[in-house]
Structures are given as C-alpha cells and as structure tokens.
Amino acid sequence: MTVVGTPAPASAGPAETLEPRAMTVPFPFSPSLLAERVAVVTGGATGIGLAIACALTEAGASVVITSRSAERLTAAEMEVARRTGRPVWSLPCDVREEDDVARLRDFVSARCGAAAIVVNNAAANFRMPAEKMTGRAMRAVLDTDLLGTYQVTRAFFDDLRSTGHGSVLSIGIAAVERGFPGYSHAGAAKAAIASLTASWASEWGPHGIRANCIAPGPVPTKGVWENMLGQPPSSAADAGAQAFAQYAQAVPLRRLGTPQDVAAAVVFLSSDLAGWITGVTLTVDGGLNLTLGP
Ligand SMILES: CCCCC/C=C/C(=O)SCCNC(=O)CCNC(=O)[C@H](O)C(C)(C)COP(=O)(O)OP(=O)(O)OC[C@H]1O[C@@H](n2cnc3c(N)ncnc32)[C@H](O)[C@@H]1OP(=O)(O)O
Numbered sequence: 366m367t368v369v370g371t372p373a374p375a376s377a378g379p380a381e382t383l384e385p386r387a388m389t390v391p392f393p394f395s396p397s398l399l400a401e402r403v404a405v406v407t408g409g410a411t412g413i414g415l416a417i418a419c420a421l422t423e424a425g426a427s428v429v430i431t432s433r434s435a436e437r438l439t440a441a442e443m444e445v446a447r448r449t450g451r452p453v454w455s456l457p458c459d460v461r462e463e464d465d466v467a468r469l470r471d472f473v474s475a476r477c478g479a480a481a482i483v484v485n486n487a488a489a490n491f492r493m494p495a496e497k498m499t500g501r502a503m504r505a506v507l508d509t510d511l512l513g514t515y516q517v518t519r520a521f522f523d524d525l526r527s528t529g530h531g532s533v534l535s536i537g538i539a540a541v542e543r544g545f546p547g548y549s550h551a552g553a554a555k556a557a558i559a560s561l562t563a564s565w566a567s568e569w570g571p572h573g574i575r576a577n578c579i580a581p582g583p584v585p586t587k588g589v590w591e592n593m594l595g596q597p598p599s600s601a602a603d604a605g606a607q608a609f610a611q612y613a614q615a616v617p618l619r620r621l622g623t624p625q626d627v628a629a630a631v632v633f634l635s636s637d638l639a640g641w642i643t644g645v646t647l648t649v650d651g652g653l654n655l656t657l658g659p
Pocket residue numbers: 488489490491492493499500501502503505506509538551582583584588589592593
C-alpha cells in the first residue's frame with residue numbers, strides 16, 4: 366500500500382532525514398481522484414514540490430515536474446517512480462524565462478495533454494536585512510516567486526480553461542500579512558501571490574478555473590536548511606537542529622510541518638472535492654499563526 370509519508374530509506378544521510386517522512390498516514394485519496402488530469406508542478410524535484418508530485422501521481426494524475434536542474438529532475442523522476450510505482454515526466458525550465466515557460470507548456474501539451482492543474486511551487490530565498498537589500502537581490506526573488514508564478518499560470522490559461530475544471534495552486538507562506546523579517550523580498554512576493562490568486566479566482570471562475578493559495582508554516586526541507594539556515598546539521602545535537610526542535614514546541618500541534626502535510630492540501634484543493642472553493646488562502650502550519658498574537 367502506498368502511503369503519504371513513505372518512511373525515509375535506511376540509507377538516508379543526515380540531509381535526507383531532515384525532510385521528515387515519519388508520518389505514516391495511509392494515502393487518504395482514491396487513486397482515481399485525479400484520473401485523466403494532467404498536472405504541472407514547478408520546483409517539483411525537491412522538498413515540498415517532490416511530495417506534491419508524488420501525491421498527485423498517487424491520486425491518478427499525469428504529472429510533469431520542472432526546475433532549473435536536469436540532474437535533480439532525473440533523480441526526482443526515479444524517486445517518484447520508487448515511491449508511487451508510476452512515472453512522471455520532467456523538463457528543465459527556469460520560471461523567470463518566458464521562452465522556457467512557453468517550451469514547458471508545449472512539452473506538457475504534447476506529452477500528456479492539456480494541463481488541468483498548475484502548482485506554482487518554485488521559489489527562491491535567502492536572508493538579507495531590508496536596509497542591505499540590493500535591487501538585484503530583490504529582483505532575483507520577485508522574478509522567481511512572483512513573476513514566475515504569473516508567467517507559468519498565464520502560459521497554461523488556455524489549457525486550464527479547455528479542461529472545464531482547471532485548478533491553480535500557488536504556494537505562499539503562512540502569516541505573510543505580518544511581513545517576513547529578514548526575507549522582505551520573499552514576503553512581498555508571497556503576499557502578492559495571495560492577491561494574484563484572488564484576482565484569478567474572480568476573473569477566471571466563469572471559465573471554470575479555480576485558483577487557491579496554500580500558505581505553509583515551517584517545513585524543514587533541505588532547501589530551507591541550505592538557503593536560510595546554512596548547511597544541514599550532521600546530528601540532532603547541532604545548534605540548528607536544536608533550534609528547530611525548540612521551534613516545534615511553539616507550534617500548537619507540537620511539530621513542524623512535513624512536505625506531505627502540504628501535498629495533501631494540494632491534492633484536496635486541486636480535486637473536485639474542492640469544486641466550490643476558489644480564491645482562498647489555506648494556512649497549513651499546525652496552528653503556529655495563532656500563537657503570534659492579535
Ligand atoms: C523558517 C521557516 C520559513 C521558511 C519560509 C520559506 C522558505 C523557502 O522559500 S524555501 C525555498 C528555498 N529554496 C531556494 O531558495 C532555492 C533556489 N534559490 C536560488 O537558486 C538562489 O537563491 C537565487 C534564485 C536567489 C539566485 O538567483 P540568481 O538569479 O542566480 O541570483 P544571482 O546569483 O545572480 O544574485 C542576484 C542577487 O541576489 C543576491 N543573492 C543571491 N543569492 C544570495 C544568497 N544566498 N545570499 C545573499 N545574497 C544572495 C546576489 O548577491 C545578487 O545581488 P548583488 O550582490 O547585489 O548583485
């Protein structure tokens with residue numbers, strides 16, 4: 366039986382074990398829930414995107430993953446097949462580049478058919494105090510997170526509409542209305558994504574396209590460790606690992622998130638189970654935002 370949180374292989378090194386896969390909830394959706402649907406997942410080779418690709422595949426969708434690295438995509442293709450027993454397709458694409466995005470759209474259409482589900486998950490992040498933020502640094506993040514989300518979604522608009530049940534899922538960040546200290550570029554981009562989502566929902570509802578945002582709290586993926594907190598710790602005793610363990614105690618549900626927590630929300634929102642839900646931002650954070658005060 367396939368499960369949402371396939372346990373890490375015994376051979377997994379310290380970096381892999383940081384992507385918590387301890388959750389062993391049986392896969393909660395029918396394997397035919399998304400049958401005949403084609404899905405595109407940006408940033409689908411690692412972390413949360415990889416878990417989303419696995420979950421959509423397990424729910425019956427034909428999935429195309431994309432990121433800038435052909436090497437990571439090849440590894441991810443094998444990982445999805447290992448976890449789900451089904452193939453995914455992949456194409457390198459920098460979401461900041463219009464030509465790349467146009468090629469992606471044509472690849473998906475030729476290989477699998479019209480996309481009914483677009484998951485905007487690709488993102489870039491690095492710590493930088495606001496007063497030190499250069500224009501290039503700001504642009505590097507806005508171009509990836511915001512422009513990339515807009516560009517990919519727009520490229521697939523005709524396909525989404527043609528299916529009659531298009532669904533756009535964009536990944537934001539929990540409690541972004543409070544800002545994102547140290548990461549003001551990413552906070553601004555993610556806040557704008559929530560607004561884009563609402564605009565798309567209103568404008569495209571009449572075309573049968575739903576648009577929703579998922580706003581995760583902290584999920585200690587390898588990408589977060591490398592880009593936000595330095596190198597992954599080599600053991601649970603490392604200061605970084607200790608800080609995260611302490612952070613978990615601030616969460617009402619007393620744990621940090623897993624990629625699979627986010628993936629389950631994506632499957633639900635992209636399916637007909639959520640057929641009358643559009644324009645929402647769903648926070649997936651174990652209740653952490655409730656502890657931040659009024
Ligand atoms: C604690 C829980 C909350 C977690 C919330 C959210 C988490 C996440 O979003 S996780 C996603 C993390 N994953 C990634 O970030 C992976 C992808 N990131 C990247 O590939 C890069 O960081 C990049 C896209 C931003 C690099 O883009 P590129 O166009 O190649 O940028 P340049 O190298 O040309 O640099 C442009 C500009 O930005 C400055 N810069 C880039 N990276 C960093 C860095 N790591 N630290 C500081 N500054 C950086 C760079 O210095 C350039 O500015 P100038 O120096 O003024 O030219």
